[in-house]
Amino acid sequence: MADMPDRTGPVDPPGPLARLLHEALTRLPADRASAGLLLAVSGGPDSLALLLAAAELRAAGRLAQVHVATVDHALRPESAAEAIEVACISNALGLSHTVLKWRRDGPLAGNLPAEARAARYALLAREARRVGAGALLTAHHLDDQTETHLLAKARGAAGAAGAALAAMRPWRDLEPGLVLVRPFLSVRKAALVEAVRGQGIAAVDDPSNRDLRFARARLRAELSCQPDQAQLLQALDDAQAQRACEDAALAERIERLTRVGHLSISPLGEFELGRSEPVDVSILSRAVTAVGGGAYPSPRGALESLVHRVRNESDGTATLGGAQVTWSKTSLHLRREYGRNGPPDLVWPAGASQACFDARFDVEAGAEPIARLVPYGRWGRGPLGHRTLPIGVNEAGAIVAAHPALRWKQGETPPALAVCSRVGWRLCADLAIEARSVLTGRPQNAANRGEPVGKGVADTYIRGQVEAACVARREVARAHFQDG
Structure with missing residues (x-):
């Protein structure tokens, strides 16, 4: 391991990556604030840049508790040694570190990247609970964003609403009490690589990132031959702006309906909506997913067909996405469908x-x-x-x-x-809603009370502007980081 520079003294003003990290934390909704952060650091240049930025802010007294975790997927012989190397770097920076091992019960089957991703987030969420962290930070960057945008387009999302092409959110709710934060979505990967190289630290080179058996790796190779991506970035910005508008409008509708008592969630996990106005397909989509225990929303066509029935039939019953939907002239009710065998053990x-x-x-x-x-x-x-x-x-x-x-x-x-x-938490996920605690029965961070991770969280957050601010910051970041 290369000698680590001394970062125990005050750092002011912070560097550009540390500033982006601080801004991302201060723009979180107030009810997602927590005293603790957990950094997901694999040892690659992206996550090491995140580690260095967090260490810089902590040394400057701008962060409270910071913990680091590395998931060892045990898919390559070198992975265990790489995790130990991250532990050494973290310790040299004065940060606690934990290695989380993916222990599989049987042979891998199906979509390996998807299985590994699901296991990784499950391990990180459990570690966040253990250390009392309310925010999990990852180092996804602008190159990841463009890849995600193009993959969604290739899967057919281009025919849907533009928001379907908006790629990753700057923050999203991972589970109750834990929010996932991505502070570097406006930064090119080259800038992160250079930031780590400039500190004399050798990053991990994972060859699976170039394995052309995987769709993302093939797309990454294609994008590397296209230096001019202005049109692609504009399409991504437009999709994000549309999603921000749709999120703000949906949050306003849910909040208004809750405030007047027309929308409620029972302790049994059942959803009730008064028929004071036409049924909203976006609210119904979230309700079906949440009540039915689904991993993903139901197909748009199936949702629109159900909305048509509800609006045109005075009463009826239907099933969709694991939810039983019953309606009358006055109300719409959703409960979990039992089916033949009930929910899985x-x-x-x-x-x-x-x-x-x-x-x-x-x-x-x-x-x-x-x-x-x-x-x-x-x-x-x-x-x-x-x-x-x-x-x-x-x-x-x-x-x-x-x-x-x-x-x-x-x-x-x-x-x-x-x-x-x-x-209730799933119904409101990724939205900033003042009535959230009414629907969830508890604040987002009920299990992680403490001081906010960033200064002025409550004062600086404005609903609906997280995504818009990301677009604005991207233009600033391009000026700072263009071509590394």
Whole structure:
């Protein structure tokens, strides 16, 4: 490892990358602020630039708690040594570091990048909870943005709304209490490489980034032969501006409906909407995804077809995306569909203090060890609204805890699960809504109370301007970082 420069003294003013990091944190909505940060650092030049910027801000007294984690996917022989190298650099900068190992139960199958990404974020989220961090930082950059934009276009998003081509958000809600922040989306990769090289630090070279078996690597190779990307960047800016406008309008509608009592989420994770005005397809899309426990929104065509039925039929019932939708002249109601077998079982993660059942309920570990979370309907009991609620069972299959809303015969009541619905949180995800705590039942960072990560978070944030500010900052960043 190269000798690390001394960064223990004050640094003022900070460098351009540190300024971008500070701006990204201060522009977070106030309810996403937290005392702790977790940096995802792989050892590549992008993430090392993020590490150096965070260390610079911390040395200047502009950040509170900063932790670093490296995920060892164990997909290459060198990965373990590379993680140790990141630990050495982090320690030299005075930052705590943890290596998170991806332990797989069986052979890899299907989409390797997608599986690795899902595992990486799951490990990082668990580590964030362990260290009390409310923000996870990654070093995605402008080159990543353009690739994501073009991949979405290739998948057919060009025929949909322009917002579908807006690529990554500067921040997004990862799970309750944890927000993912990407401060370098306006910066070229070359600038990050140069920043690390300028400090005399050797970055990891991961050959999988150039493996042409993967679509992103092929696209990266094509883009490297196209130095003039002004038209591409303009299309990306336009899509981001459209998404910002749509987000702001959607947030206003949800907030207004909640404020007047026409939109609510029950503790059972059920969605209720008054029919005081025409049903909004964007709200219905989020409601179906949240109530149905889906990973992705339902197809736009299916949603529009359902909205047409609701608007033109006085009453009815339909199913979409795992949700049962029932409507009348006065209200629209969504609950989780049980189907033939109910929501899938969840094997309790080894050593975890909490788990998320069916993407709808956050469950805390109790006094009795839980082997699996299963739907109550597995026993063929209870009304429809109760059958999809979680039950904790031990290795022998005996019930050791249950959702507190469930009703039992006298003498057989098990202990109550410590459970909180995630449906309201998913309905509001990535939107800045003042009524958020009403729908979620708790503030975003209920588990991570503390001082804001950046100064003036509440004073500097303006709803709807995160994406717009990103567009403006990109122009400034281009001036600073063009051609490295």
